[in-house]
Amino acid sequence: MLKFILPLLAYFSGFGFFGILFALFLGSSLDRFFSLGLGAINPLTNEKRQTIFMETVFLLKGKLAKADGHISQDEISHVEQFMAQLGMTFEHRKKAINLFKQGSTEGFYIEPVLDEFLIVCGHTKNLKQLLLVFLIAMALADGVVDQAEDSLLRTVATRLGFSSIEYERLIAMAKSQSHFAGGGGSATTASDLDDAYSALGVSDQSTDHEIKRAYRKLMSQYHPDKLMGQGVPEDMIQVATGKTQEVQSAYDFIKKHRSRN
Secondary structure, three states: HHHHEEEEEHHHOOOOHHHHHEEEEEEEEHHHHHHHOOOHHHHHHHHHHHHHHHHHHHHHHHHOOOOOOOOOOHHHHHHHHHHHHHHHHHHHHHHHHHHHHHHHOOOOHHHHHHHHHHHHHHOOOOOHHHHHHHHHHHHHHOOOHHHHHHHHHHHHHHHHOHHHHHHHHHHHHHHHHHHOHHHHHOOOHHHHHHHHHHOOOOOOOOOOHHHHHHHHHHHHOOHHHHHOOOOOOOHHHHHHHHHHHHHHHHHHHHHHHHOOO
């Protein structure tokens, strides 16, 4: 909108060709800023955020995997699958594994990692939540978030600015969304319906309007253009937007159920 308004204002204010051209550039940049975040304007800042985001994810995944004292085969498989989904090159894969191992070493402190993440990524929409979502997925690799993992996740969530209620809501949503991975075509029971509502962060008492609003908000959060504009590494876009399939399946299941009643 601003890319149209600012050039018109420049024209009617008597600015010349270059003034109007600058107004067009400024308006386009501001539109992208409000839509996607600061990285849409400053690609150097965006590249820095991508690097820090990637490093933080694998360091904290390593810390989380070792939280209960040992790294399970399910957790190893989760990381391998995660890297496969990213389509990493051999060099990037090697770096990610080293970061994971570094995070899992005894005495590794997460505070400096989170401090740097917050300095570089802390003011960018969705990045903090996406980091927490990736970590929750790690904790759920074996199907259960044990006490040690929960304690670490809560520490991370608090440092990122999430309240206890917000953290518990994200945990519940992540568990339920995983039920609809791959399309959730087998969802048929009342329990499935409960999972569908939980996946969207709503309840069976929510109105159709509230459910649609929650659905649209989640779909927007995982939109590829928005994620890239906010500094999510391109390799991670496919993994992040895979969540949209789970959200879509849950929403379709709710709509199908409500259309029958």
